[in-house]
Amino acid sequence: MNEQTMTPGERAANLKGMGSSRKRVEDVRFTQGKGNYVDDIKLDGMLFGAFVRSPYAHARVVNVNKEAALAVPGVVAVLTAEDLAPLGLHWMPTLAGDKQMVLADGKVLFQGQEVAYVVAENRYIAADAAELVEVDYEELPVLTDPFEALKSDVVLREDLAGQTEGAHGPRKHHNHIFTWEQGDKDATEAVLGEADVVAEEMVYYHRTHPCPLETCGCVASMDKVTGKLTLYGTFQAPHAIRTVVSLISGLAEHNIRVISPDIGGGFGNKVGAYAGYVCSVVASIVTGQPVKWVENRMENLMSTAFARDYWMQGKIAATKDGKITGLWCHTTADHGGFDACADPTKFPAGFMNICTGSYDIPTAYLAVDGVYTNKAPGGVAYRCSFRVTEAAYFIERMIEVLAIKLNMDAAELRRINFIRKDQFPYQSALGWEYDSGDYHTAWDKALKAVDYEGLRAEQAQRIEDFKAGRTRKLLGVGLTHFTEIVGAGPVKNCDILGLGMFDSCEIRIHPTGSAIARLGTISQGQGHATTFAQIIASEIGLPADDITLEEGDTDTAPYGLGTYGSRSTPVAGAATAMAARKIRAKAQMIAAYLLEVHDDDVEWDVDRFSVKGAPERFKTMKEIAFAAYNQAIPGLEPGLEAVSYYDPPNMTYPFGAYICVMEIDVDTGEWEVRQFYALDDCGTRINPMIIEGQVHGGVTEALAIAMGQEIAYDEMGNVKTGTLMDFFLPTAWETPNYTTDHTVTPSPHHPIGAKGVGESPNVGGVPAFSNAVHDAFRPFGLVQSHMPHDHWRIWKIANGLGMHG
Numbered sequence: 001m002n003e004q005t006m007t008p009g010e011r012a013a014n015l016k017g018m019g020s021s022r023k024r025v026e027d028v029r030f031t032q033g034k035g036n037y038v039d040d041i042k043l044d045g046m047l048f049g050a051f052v053r054s055p056y057a058h059a060r061v062v063n064v065n066k067e068a069a070l071a072v073p074g075v076v077a078v079l080t081a082e083d084l085a086p087l088g089l090h091w092m093p094t095l096a097g098d099k100q101m102v103l104a105d106g107k108v109l110f111q112g113q114e115v116a117y118v119v120a121e122n123r124y125i126a127a128d129a130a131e132l133v134e135v136d137y138e139e140l141p142v143l144t145d146p147f148e149a150l151k152s153d154v155v156l157r158e159d160l161a162g163q164t165e166g167a168h169g170p171r172k173h174h175n176h177i178f179t180w181e182q183g184d185k186d187a188t189e190a191v192l193g194e195a196d197v198v199a200e201e202m203v204y205y206h207r208t209h210p211c212p213l214e215t216c217g218c219v220a221s222m223d224k225v226t227g228k229l230t231l232y233g234t235f236q237a238p239h240a241i242r243t244v245v246s247l248i249s250g251l252a253e254h255n256i257r258v259i260s261p262d263i264g265g266g267f268g269n270k271v272g273a274y275a276g277y278v279c280s281v282v283a284s285i286v287t288g289q290p291v292k293w294v295e296n297r298m299e300n301l302m303s304t305a306f307a308r309d310y311w312m313q314g315k316i317a318a319t320k321d322g323k324i325t326g327l328w329c330h331t332t333a334d335h336g337g338f339d340a341c342a343d344p345t346k347f348p349a350g351f352m353n354i355c356t357g358s359y360d361i362p363t364a365y366l367a368v369d370g371v372y373t374n375k376a377p378g379g380v381a382y383r384c385s386f387r388v389t390e391a392a393y394f395i396e397r398m399i400e401v402l403a404i405k406l407n408m409d410a411a412e413l414r415r416i417n418f419i420r421k422d423q424f425p426y427q428s429a430l431g432w433e434y435d436s437g438d439y440h441t442a443w444d445k446a447l448k449a450v451d452y453e454g455l456r457a458e459q460a461q462r463i464e465d466f467k468a469g470r471t472r473k474l475l476g477v478g479l480t481h482f483t484e485i486v487g488a489g490p491v492k493n494c495d496i497l498g499l500g501m502f503d504s505c506e507i508r509i510h511p512t513g514s515a516i517a518r519l520g521t522i523s524q525g526q527g528h529a530t531t532f533a534q535i536i537a538s539e540i541g542l543p544a545d546d547i548t549l550e551e552g553d554t555d556t557a558p559y560g561l562g563t564y565g566s567r568s569t570p571v572a573g574a575a576t577a578m579a580a581r582k583i584r585a586k587a588q589m590i591a592a593y594l595l596e597v598h599d600d601d602v603e604w605d606v607d608r609f610s611v612k613g614a615p616e617r618f619k620t621m622k623e624i625a626f627a628a629y630n631q632a633i634p635g636l637e638p639g640l641e642a643v644s645y646y647d648p649p650n651m652t653y654p655f656g657a658y659i660c661v662m663e664i665d666v667d668t669g670e671w672e673v674r675q676f677y678a679l680d681d682c683g684t685r686i687n688p689m690i691i692e693g694q695v696h697g698g699v700t701e702a703l704a705i706a707m708g709q710e711i712a713y714d715e716m717g718n719v720k721t722g723t724l725m726d727f728f729l730p731t732a733w734e735t736p737n738y739t740t741d742h743t744v745t746p747s748p749h750h751p752i753g754a755k756g757v758g759e760s761p762n763v764g765g766v767p768a769f770s771n772a773v774h775d776a777f778r779p780f781g782l783v784q785s786h787m788p789h790d791h792w793r794i795w796k797i798a799n800g801l802g803m804h805g
């Protein structure tokens with residue numbers, strides 16, 4: 001096509017910029033087996049590490065005998081805490097201000113805890129030799145229940161004995177970590193005392209696990225000649241890992257290169273620092289050879305960062321016609337043996353204080369108590385922004401519980417309490433400023449799309465049929481309206497280990513009009529290479545196909561805080577737009593010079609600058625790029641590149657309306673999702689196809705969590721769900737069809753109006769599935785039951801309600 005004759009619309013389409021469902025550029029290599037994951041990295045002389053792990057959840061480690069393991073041909077070293085202690089590396093700092101044993105130092109606190117690290121010539125020898133390490137344990141009483149732990153005389157963290165002050169304030173008991181309070185306690189209690197109606201319930205969000213298909217791993221390679229450490233790994237935040245490695249190892253940061261290659265899913269599991277990283281680095285420094293460590297599935301499920309495990313006691317107050325007047329929540333948070341939650345420093349319970357949800361609740365109070373137990377550490381934002389899923393589940397259950405108490409339709413109860421469009425920006429009672437929203441429009445669209453009234457009529461008929469013995473199947477309609485909070489975050493509020501949560505993008509335009517962009521984030525399947533190129537394409541008028549995107553190499557990418565909590569689009573996406581705008585500003589000057597007019601006399605037109613009033617006189621971005629490298633332009637440096645470090649003024653608040661229609665067989669406990677409708681509003685949509693993919697993936701994970709997935713322990717602290725035979729991971733067989741929909745309410749402070757989306761479907765999906773189960777049994781008297789709603793638990797609900805005769 002001819003640049004002179006193409007219409008602006010044709011030129012814009014040619015760019016495949018924002019709004020286009022551009023196909024994922026990553027998939028060419030992934031679908032052809034050309035991905036490059038950590039386990040694909042093979043270096044000369046590479047050794048392998050394997051852990052000896054504790055079979056006990058709480059025990060004293062009396063002795064570790066390495067002799068038999070060291071005698072195995074091919075074993076190079078066996079590390080224990082004693083070996084790491086002289087280096088000060090037997091403990092490491094956690095992201096939550098606590099510290100964690102790298103290798104068992106005198107005792108173990110959870111099943112699967114790392115006790116010794118065997119380094120050998122290959123993986124098989126390392127695994128065999130790990131079996132030969134003899135560890136003498138002396139069993140100690142096990143505490144798996146956080147309420148019991150707070151009453152028990154058993155001291156889990158002996159290293160903290162006598163310490164009454166923790167990283168987040170006073171500790172009330174030797175197994176207590178912190179209390180975090182938000183909102184107005186007195187005012188909320190006064191509202192509860194005076195209210196027409198108060199509904200009260202314990203809402204438990206069980207312990208689960210992000211379970212990415214690729215487990216965690218790394219390759220540490222210390223070059224003794226150059227003094228440079230290269231660390232490849234499954235890191236969601238490579239720069240932060242570089243800084244942490246520098247701080248705890250004493251190696252200068254410029255001598256550390258961290259590379260996140262392709263990552264097979266993260267979902268929060270790959271944010272924190274694990275013992276495997278520290279041991280591999282030490283082993284490589286000691287041996288002078290590269291050392292690889294890759295977990296197996298059981299290790300991943302048993303020892304790396306779990307999610308949730310929040311006991312949320314709630315009270316919600318309302319007038320008799322359903323206007324909510326107050327919300328009270330006390331959460332008991334089970335953090336396991338160490339407090340290794342991945343939250344911004346000032347938020348020990350993450351953004352749990354978004355628990356007023358989508359509702360205009362004038363008075364609220366939240367308190368969270370963190371507790372040590374004999375479980376694995378590391379509560380992470382499993383595909384959500386720092387405890388937002390817990391918060392959304394809590395409020396969406398409390399709304400349902402209140403609807404029962406008021407004998408009201410839950411859709412109507414939501415509608416009369418939504419924050420109205422004209423109230424944005426909205427200041428919540430628990431401290432957040434919601435940037436934008438139009439909840440009523442989304443809600444009405446959702447209810448209409450599923451024919452809500454028709455569904456309720458069908459449900460009423462079903463209840464009649466059930467009572468008359470004509471069917472054994474119930475129908476549940478699960479409603480959810482959620483508000484997310486993503487894009488951590490303003491540096492003044494949010495840091496991780498003191499690192500402010502900005503993000504970055506550097507763009508270099510090549511002379512021939514193609515470009516490379518490097519970001520501080522790292523895709524784990526979200527398709528950044530596809531979508532961030534689209535932002536640049538729209539901003540500077542070069543085709544997305546001509547823009548390479550690179551992430552994950554700390555030697556080349558500008559410093560960034562990484563990808564988790566749907567922060568990439570709100571923060572790095574904004575940095576990308578801002579860097580592109582710097583380029584466009586310089587391009588304007590170059591164009592004006594080339595066109596021999598004043599800078600103010602040219603205007604931007606899709607992919608070019610043209611002279612105002614004379615659109616036939618123009619310079620395309622491609623021509624401008626070439627001129628930047630081949631013309632001496634007075635007052636301008638040669639070249640065309642820019643970098644932006646973006647500190648967002650606020651977080652973004654995506655929202656959505658999800659509705660699940662579920663059939664439940666009361667005799668078998670089996671469920672079937674008949675319909676799932678997901679309306680998401682993530683502001684300006686960069687790539688609708690990728691958004692749809694994100695929603696499909698996130699709702700499927702929500703299905704897993706709500707309907708079966710859990711990390712369960714027995715009373716001895718044994719993990720009962722340590723394999724994929726027991727830990728529910730849906731396949732195509734269990735995954736229903738989804739209908740996706742959207743509204744668009746741009747973020748007023750984001751340069752392109754975009755909000756995050758990756759996590760919304762998990763945040764909104766879980767309550768939608770769970771509410772469908774509850775709704776099916778509501779007419780028969782069920783108020784609250786705990787997830788996961790597997791067949792056995794559903795059968796038990798039916799049995800408890802006397803449905804089995």
Ligand code: CDP
Binds near residue numbers: 528532568569684
């Ligand atoms: O931080 P993370 O990449 O996990 O989440 P995200 O920022 O929500 O983005 C997930 C994917 O959806 C990325 O490829 C985004 O560019 C894309 N996205 C989009 O196309 N439009 C939006 N408004 C938000 C995200």
